[in-house]
Amino acid sequence: MMQINCPHCGPRAQIEFTYERTVDSVVPIDATHDEAMGRLYSRENPRGIDDEIWRHTFGCRAWMVLTRNRVTHVIESVRSVGPESLP
């Protein structure tokens, strides 16, 4: 299992967290129809590293972005969600 370094609470067990969606699937409020459809209904789904939105649901409930390797499960970075980390 993974240990996720919550920006607010420090290292915590994975069981306290839930995965929400990938960063590239967040739909900006001014997205065109095609862009919105692309973001909702397609993924790069790389066999490697991707940026994902997780939530410390059973902890401080904060949202965060994990840069994570999907083959090895190594977490390269965790950062708080803010205007600079989402489209």
Next chain:
Amino acid sequence: MKQYSALSLLRGAFNGQSHWQPAWRDPEPKASYDIVIIGGGGHGLATAYYLAKVHGIRNIAVLEKGWIGGGNTGRNTTIVRSNYRLAPLQKLFEFSLKLWEGLSDDLNYNVMFSPRGAVFLGHSDADMVRLAERGDAMRCHGIDAELLTRDQVSRMEPVLDMSRHARFPIEGGMIQRRGGTARHDAVAWGYARGADGYGVDIIQKCEVTGFVRDGDAVVGVETTRGRIGAGRVGICVAGNSGHVAGLAGLRLPIESQTLQALVTEGVKPMVNTVIMSQSLHCYISQSDKGGIVMGGDPDTFPSYAQRGQPMITDGAIAQAIALMPALSRLRMVRTWSGVTDMSFDGSPIIGETPVPNLYLNGGWCYGGFKATPGSGWTYAHTLATGKPHDLNAPFDLDRFRRGDTIDETGVGPMPNHR
């Protein structure tokens, strides 16, 4: 291909069983093929078999990065059923079930299909209404479904905890008597042997690393065993569809997740049917060897790791023990996981892609094994003719753009909530 029969076994008894031959060849890849299928799992091998048998195309290669049947074909819980609610799914899975019923004869290979009945449990009035609705939908399409009372469930599966104090009280159920299990490895081996008998080249340890393009169109594949030309290329790698389609520059409505299963030590017969609870998402059956096979939820985040999280296994075991307290006395001997293509409406994708000559079969979520024969049949039709079969026409990739999704559970484009 030598036919297997009781007579050949008997003859073998007098010559030390020396008549056995490899069930398929181990050929070197040719420079090009009419059709190249990427992925030597049950679906890919079934596709090759039906392409050769039904459509008469023999110049085919099946490319497998590891060994055949080593992916999800060898990692599922072997359940076969067609008890779906929506018509396109019912038609596809019922067509598959009918092929399952004659598969061992057709392949001359015992796939050990065992129609022992597939039971959905109901834990509340609301569950029973939902099961009745599903059963009605099935019967309207000619699929067998029977609603079971609490007593009937109890008589059918005496080891279930039927007490009123049970953690998950059982109010009744619904059975599809023609559902059951099959021997997963035998399905891959039987189709491989059948396809090989028609001259299909099954090439193992051959991973596709890229596509050869002529303009937009795909005209071949780059592999770890060299370049192979192809008239048409069919991707059939559920679990890794995102990766392989990505090599052609495609983005799919698919996210890969891990799904786990486990098996206990072998015991005398104690589970007669396949028991599933959709409210809990737990399924239990007994293998022919005696082990109790169990599965549960997918790990709800993207992963290609082919290994799961113990907390998910824990949850599945807790549910199974709550339903069948006797299971707590058994030792778990093995747990494993596979990588599943979680599609964005919970239904598979079989059809053409925006890239000319490139076709896709994937997005099977956690339910692809039961569809193996029908998936191969319809995909073979699509690869042979360039057009969808009636059964897979609703499952095209373009349905997401049209808003024409086939969403059995109705949760929208959120694979981790499915």
